[in-house]
Amino acid sequence: MKKIIAFSFLLVAGITANAQLKHVVADKIIATVADKIILKSDIDNKIYDIKRSSTEQLPDNVDCLLLEQAIALKALVAQAEKDSIPVSDDAVESDLDKRIQYFISIYGSKEMMERIIGKTVFQIKEEFRPMIRENRLAEGEREKIWGNIRITPEEVTDYYNKIxxxxxxxxxxxxxxxxxxxxxxxxxxxxxxxxDQLKDYKEQVESGAKTFDALARLYSDDPGTKQDGGLIEINRNEKSIDPTFLAKAFGLKDGQISGVFKSRFGYHIIQMVSKRGDDATVRHILKIPQVSSIEINQTMQFLDSIRTLLVDGKMKFGEAVDKYSEDENNKFTGGLIANNNFSTNLTYDELDKDLLFLMDTLKVGHYSKPVEFTDYRGKKGVRIVYLISKTEPHRENLRDDYDKIAAKALEEKKNEALDKWFHERVTDFYISIDPEYQKCAEMDKWVKSSSTAGK
Structure with a gap:
C-alpha cells in the first residue's frame, strides 16, 4: 500500500490540464467511505485525463489503483472533518487561482483555456472548489498524522545505500x-x-460603417481573442480578470460600446453582446501603446544603476525585486523564475530562448547587464538576470544531491507513517465497495474493513 499512498496525491488530489466537461455518461456509486461517495465517472474521467496528458503506458489495474487512492483520500477527509481540521475560503481560492494560472500558462491565454475547456474561469472554479476543499482537508489530516516526523543524516545515508x-x-x-x-x-x-484610434473604432461601429467583430479581427492586440472578433465570456466574480475591465463591461447594456479605458494590459473598448445575471458575453479591442528605443534605453540606463548597487553589495536582490520589479508572476518567489510545478530549479528546456542564451556567459552569483526581452503577452520589457545556482549533469550522489535524497527519504518515512495509520484506523470507517471492484487485489484491505467496521 505504501506505493499507492505515495502516488495517490499526485493524481487524485490534482486537477489535470485537460479537465473539461464530464466525459462519461453512464454512472454509478462504486464506493462509499463514511458519508462520502465515489462515482465510477470519477475514476473513468481521471483515466481519460491521464491518457490525454501522458504518453506513458498505464498499468492494467489503473482503475483499481485510482479507486484505492480515492478511498484513502475520502478516509482522510472524513477523519479531518471529525477532527475539525480548519480550511479557510481564502486558502481554497488561492489554490484555485494557482491552478487556473497553471492552465493559462499551458494554453497560452485565459481565452484559449476557456475555449478549449468549454467553461469560464468562474465555472471552472465552481466545479473544482469541492475537490480543492477536500484536498485541503486531507492535507491537514496528513500533517496531523505526520506530526513532527524528522529525518536524520544516518537515515538519509541508509536510504541512499539501499538504492x-x-x-x-x-x-x-x-x-x-x-x-x-x-x-x-x-x-x-x-x-x-x-x-484616438479606439475612439475612431467606436464611432465606425456606432455609425454602422463597420462591425465591432471586423475591427477586432483587424486591429486588436489581444492574440487570444482577435481571431474570434474579440469575443470573450466573463463572470462578474472572476478575480483573474482586470477589475476595471469587469466594472466597465457590467456597466453596459446589450449592444452598447464603452468609452476608451485603461487596464493593466493596455487600452480597451468593450461591446456588450449579452448579459445574464453575473455572466456576460462581450467583445473587446485591446491596443497596447508601443514603446520606442528612447524609452527602452532610458529603462536600461535605470536598471544599469540598480545593477551597480547589486554588484557593489549596496542593495540585496530581494530588495531590488520588492522595490522595482514589475513582473507579477515572480513577485511571490522573491524574483525567482518558477516552472509549471512551482519549482525554482529549472532545466534548460524550461528557460525562454533569451535566458538560455545568457546561461552560456553568466557565472553563478553574477548579474547580467540589462537586456531587452518580450514577455508572453508580447509586451517589451527590460530585465537584469541573476544566476543564483547551477548544477552540472550527473548521477545522483550524497555530495551534490543530499537535500533531494533527504527529501525522498523523509517522504518514504512519512508514507510509512501514513500506511501505519490506515492499517490501524481503517476499521473506524464504514466502507462499501461495489462487487465489480472487490476483485481488485488493492481492495482486499478495504473490503475486510467493511465487514468489521462498527463491530
Missing part, C-alpha cells in the same frame, strides 16, 4: 534564476494616438 547503483537518478543541468523586470512606459503622444 541499486544502476537505479540512481541522472540529473540534467539545473539552474536557479532570478530577475528584476521593468516595462518601459510609452510616451504620452503614443498613448494619445492609441486612444
Amino acid at each position: 541499486p547503483k544502476d537505479s540512481l537518478h541522472f540529473y540534467e543541468s539545473e539552474v536557479e534564476v532570478g530577475q528584476v523586470v521593468i516595462f518601459p512606459k510609452p510616451n504620452r503622444e503614443v498613448e494619445t494616438y492609441v486612444i
